[in-house]
Amino acid sequence: MKTTQQFFGKAALALALAATCGALHAQAQPKVKVGLMLPSTGTYASPGTAIGNGFKLFVTEQGGKLGGREVEYFSVDDESDPSKATENANKLIKRDKVDVLVGTVHSGVALAMAKVARENKTLFLVANAGADELTGPLCAPTLFRTSFSAWQPAYAMGKVVADKGHKRVVTLTWKYSFGQQSIEGFKESFEKGGGKIVKEMTLPFPNVEFQPFLTEIAALKPDAVYVFFAGAGAAKFVRDYHAAGLKNTIPLYASGFLTDGTLDAMGEAGKGLQTTLHYADGLPNKKDAAFRLNYAKTYKLQPDVYAMQGYDAAQLYHAGLSAAGGDPAKQAEIIKAMEGAKVDSPRGTFTLSKAHNPVQDIYLREVQGGQNKVVSTLIKGLADPARGCKM
Amino acid sequence: MDFASFLIQTLNSLQYGLLLFLVASGLTLVFGIMGIINLAHGSFYMIGAYLAFVLASLTGNLFAAIALGIPLALLFGAFLEWALFSHLYKRDHLEQVLLTYGLILIFEEVRSLLVGDEVHGVDIPAVFSASIQLSEVLSYPVYRLVISAVCIVLAVALYFVIQRTRLGMMIRAGNHDRVMVEALGININMIYRVVFALGVALAALAGMLAAPISSVFPNMGSHVLIISFVIVVIGGIGSVWGALVAALVIGFADTFGKVLVPELSGMVVYLVMAAVLLWRPEGIFKKG
Numbered sequence: 001m002k003t004t005q006q007f008f009g010k011a012a013l014a015l016a017l018a019a020t021c022g023a024l025h026a027q028a029q030p031k032v033k034v035g036l037m038l039p040s041t042g043t044y045a046s047p048g049t050a051i052g053n054g055f056k057l058f059v060t061e062q063g064g065k066l067g068g069r070e071v072e073y074f075s076v077d078d079e080s081d082p083s084k085a086t087e088n089a090n091k092l093i094k095r096d097k098v099d100v101l102v103g104t105v106h107s108g109v110a111l112a113m114a115k116v117a118r119e120n121k122t123l124f125l126v127a128n129a130g131a132d133e134l135t136g137p138l139c140a141p142t143l144f145r146t147s148f149s150a151w152q153p154a155y156a157m158g159k160v161v162a163d164k165g166h167k168r169v170v171t172l173t174w175k176y177s178f179g180q181q182s183i184e185g186f187k188e189s190f191e192k193g194g195g196k197i198v199k200e201m202t203l204p205f206p207n208v209e210f211q212p213f214l215t216e217i218a219a220l221k222p223d224a225v226y227v228f229f230a231g232a233g234a235a236k237f238v239r240d241y242h243a244a245g246l247k248n249t250i251p252l253y254a255s256g257f258l259t260d261g262t263l264d265a266m267g268e269a270g271k272g273l274q275t276t277l278h279y280a281d282g283l284p285n286k287k288d289a290a291f292r293l294n295y296a297k298t299y300k301l302q303p304d305v306y307a308m309q310g311y312d313a314a315q316l317y318h319a320g321l322s323a324a325g326g327d328p329a330k331q332a333e334i335i336k337a338m339e340g341a342k343v344d345s346p347r348g349t350f351t352l353s354k355a356h357n358p359v360q361d362i363y364l365r366e367v368q369g370g371q372n373k374v375v376s377t378l379i380k381g382l383a384d385p386a387r388g389c390k391m
Numbered sequence: 392m393d394f395a396s397f398l399i400q401t402l403n404s405l406q407y408g409l410l411l412f413l414v415a416s417g418l419t420l421v422f423g424i425m426g427i428i429n430l431a432h433g434s435f436y437m438i439g440a441y442l443a444f445v446l447a448s449l450t451g452n453l454f455a456a457i458a459l460g461i462p463l464a465l466l467f468g469a470f471l472e473w474a475l476f477s478h479l480y481k482r483d484h485l486e487q488v489l490l491t492y493g494l495i496l497i498f499e500e501v502r503s504l505l506v507g508d509e510v511h512g513v514d515i516p517a518v519f520s521a522s523i524q525l526s527e528v529l530s531y532p533v534y535r536l537v538i539s540a541v542c543i544v545l546a547v548a549l550y551f552v553i554q555r556t557r558l559g560m561m562i563r564a565g566n567h568d569r570v571m572v573e574a575l576g577i578n579i580n581m582i583y584r585v586v587f588a589l590g591v592a593l594a595a596l597a598g599m600l601a602a603p604i605s606s607v608f609p610n611m612g613s614h615v616l617i618i619s620f621v622i623v624v625i626g627g628i629g630s631v632w633g634a635l636v637a638a639l640v641i642g643f644a645d646t647f648g649k650v651l652v653p654e655l656s657g658m659v660v661y662l663v664m665a666a667v668l669l670w671r672p673e674g675i676f677k678k679g
Contacts, residue, residue, distance in 0.1 A: 041503065042609065043610055045503065202656075203656055204656060206614065207614075207657075208605065209649075212403050212647075212650050213649065215529065216396070218528045219392070219395075234510075235608075236606045243515075245524070245529060249528045265607075267512050
């Protein structure tokens with residue numbers, strides 16, 4: 001089978017050379033193999049699907065091509081399970097021999113993928129996982145992130161809370177690395193602004209029995225509360241905080257994911273919450289309007305931050321591949337072009353830091369009418385400090 | 392911790408413990424009386440919560456949703472017993488674990504196909520949406536107290552049914568000696584069906600009641616499953632009374648663990664379990 005393919009490949013090439021016919025030559029080009037390792041089942045199924053949709057939307061806009069080449073997708077459901085991540089990444093890299101690996105929502109899975117991709121020198125585009133390590137100690141020439149680092153929105157929020165004149169703050173998150181990185185980022189800028197963390201509280205992931213902590217918060221009476229929660233836990237926390245009557249007396253702040261994809265579930269309790277993120281509803285840029293319209297038309301769904309990150313992963317690779325003349329084997333050229341790329345993202349234009357994390361604007365958003373409406377651009381071009389990256 | 396906080400945390404513990412009891416009571420009935428290790432018990436909790444969400448959005452009222460949901464859960468439980476679980480009584484635990492684990496996967500997938508993977512909220516019924524001011528800044532939602540009251544009523548009712556009625560007598564007898572009960576002319580299969588349906592309905596009811604405060608989300612059943620097993624084991628397998636005591640112990644351990652020893656809060660519950668089992672290897676209320 002393989003020899004037949006090779007034979008036809010060579011025959012086509014010979015024909016093309018003989019006839020100097022561009023069209024025939026293009027047909028003979030192998031497709032670009034894109035490996036999508038995303039969750040399609042489990043808790044993170046919906047962000048996983050959104051990332052895949054976003055990526056494919058950009059490819060469709062380019063006529064089904066990236067860098068002028070037809071695209072072939074290989075998909076694996078990573079189930080957001082870190083213990084299966086190495087095996088799953090190997091399926092795509094070793095079995096399917098993909099040119100570029102795109103993934104995923106869960107940081108634990110992404111850390112394992114980064115290891116496999118680095119060992120095999122496969123290009124890896126991180127389209128969500130925000131673990132600081134990915135563009136910190138684990139940074140690699142072949143690893144690019146189109147989403148954010150946990151530090152970025154958290155650092156921005158620390159500044160907001162300090163600027164509002166809050167002095168004493170209590171923090172609460174799940175005891176796992178992403179949550180704790182989010183607290184660290186907040187603490188860094190909040191303490192720089194003259195604030196003090198009165199108490200850092202954690203609970204085991206994914207425990208959602210918050211009542212004891214709400215009682216503690218009420219007893220401590222801080223000026224404000226900063227939390228990191230996402231998904232179902234976020235919805236429950238906001239409802240509980242509201243039901244305990246704390247929302248009106250002790251303002252609640254969080255980094256973005258508290259109110260992304262959870263607003264319906266929060267209902268009335270979510271109203272007026274302020275969060276920070278690299279994306280928001282109602283951004284005044286044309287690219288975003290076009291992206292949203294196209295996405296809604298194609299999938300009959302509203303896009304979210306995850307879809308946008310997937311879309312940008314495709315854009316970034318397109319920029320790299322185009323510079324390499326559409327040849328996925330020219331990795332050095334692709335990397336060089338991607339490092340220098342100015343990505344015209346729906347979130348606003350961004351570039352990449354030395355550690356390959358987006359240098360991007362962080363927005364302050366407020367929940368209004370079931371949307372995360374942009375209030376202001378808090379910090380323009382915020383770069384992750386990339387601590388521990390030796391690149 | 393000052394005295395006021397201590398009292399409020401005690402209230403939190405009671406409230407959490409009672410809700411846990413509601414889920415665990417069904418598990419201990421099925422586990423203790425029928426000898427079935429039912430890993431899918433958490434899924435019935437999940438199904439209950441989704442029923443509450445779907446029915447409440449259709450009818451616009453959580454009470455109507457619960458009134459419709461309980462008979463549905465009973466029927467569903469009776470059907471599952473007839474179709475699947477009745478074939479398991481004479482088989483070993485491994486096969487029960489395989490079947491019930493398979494059911495978890497099937498229920499989650501069907502849930503994903505029918506309702507999707509988003510997080511949903513269910514509104515607290517307007518009558519109970521008020522809250523009571525406990526301290527200067529903290530208030531307590533009335534709905535949480537209502538849940539506690541419902542749990543207490545159910546605990547008493549269960550105790551009454553099992554200890555004081557003819558049905559309860561047959562259930563207890565079936566627990567001790569299935570063959571003897573059959574020899575006495577009692578339709579043990581029917582009793583098992585009733586018990587299993589009751590177990591499913593209790594889990595589903597817990598899910599429906601908890602839906603407004605916990606929100607409704609994929610895999611929510613797996614969160615309560617583990618803690619329910621802990622309670623059943625601590626309380627003594629098959630003892631409803633034991634499940635109540637154990638649920639309250641866990642409620643207190645979890646709440647005060649989170650506040651007093653936050654570094655260990657993930658482990659406190661299991662440390663308590665280990666301690667209880669060292670003291671009474673069969674659980675607190677294991678009889679006979």
